Amino acid sequence: MAGVELGDAYPEIDDHRQLLETALKCQRCRLRGTCKQVVFADGSPVSRIMFIGEGPGKDEDIQGRPFVGRAGQLLDRILEAASFNRQEVYITNVVKCRPPDNRLPNPDEINLCRGYLEAQIRIIRPAIIVCLGSLASQVVIDPKARITKIRGQWFQRQGIKIMATFHPAALLRNEGYKRPVWEDFKKIRDEYHRL
Numbered sequence: 001m002a003g004v005e006l007g008d009a010y011p012e013i014d015d016h017r018q019l020l021e022t023a024l025k026c027q028r029c030r031l032r033g034t035c036k037q038v039v040f041a042d043g044s045p046v047s048r049i050m051f052i053g054e055g056p057g058k059d060e061d062i063q064g065r066p067f068v069g070r071a072g073q074l075l076d077r078i079l080e081a082a083s084f085n086r087q088e089v090y091i092t093n094v095v096k097c098r099p100p101d102n103r104l105p106n107p108d109e110i111n112l113c114r115g116y117l118e119a120q121i122r123i124i125r126p127a128i129i130v131c132l133g134s135l136a137s138q139v140v141i142d143p144k145a146r147i148t149k150i151r152g153q154w155f156q157r158q159g160i161k162i163m164a165t166f167h168p169a170a171l172l173r174n175e176g177y178k179r180p181v182w183e184d185f186k187k188i189r190d191e192y193h194r195l
């Protein structure tokens with residue numbers, strides 16, 4: 001299993017605020033040239049659970065917070081149904097700047113941005129990571145991961161339990177994903193309550 005390691009990206013930074021301030025000034029890849037702002041994270045930086053999506057969309061780019069558009073509103077409803085409060089969880093994306101026209105981020109953009117994700121994981125040290133969708137699963141769990149094959153299973157790396165499930169945007173396109181996502185969230189909730 002090869003994916004994100006806790007790694008030593010930004011070793012000089014051991015504080016969430018400092019990492020945020022560094023990211024907000026970032027110009028490392030071309031995405032910063034077309035987005036309105038860097039969308040770093042939302043929720044609690046001392047949370048035991050981290051949700052990772054793909055990248056900001058149009059609404060997120062405008063508001064500066066991840067998961068605030070239609071997919072984000074659906075995520076809020078799923079979190080609420082699973083007894084999570086959005087303020088108690090930590091939510092971020094693989095890339096922190098909106099890819100133009102909501103295209104997938106390119107591999108070089110992912111590689112240039114992944115240090116922030118590695119540092120977020122190192123600093124926050126969540127007990128559980130939930131990968132929302134294929135891209136996050138491939139970056140965090142395994143570059144060859146297929147979401148339909150690996151969703152709902154627990155992986156473990158450096159003491160962190162990791163599960164992938166469908167991205168809320170996929171649920172908006174395919175109602176058939178609702179039941180598996182709910183099954184996954186029940187496992188995630190049960191594991192969180194065991195902590």
Ligand code: SF4
Nearest residue numbers: 026028029032097113
């Ligand atoms: S996507 Fe990441 S690497 Fe690229 S400019 Fe934004 S913060 Fe920097």
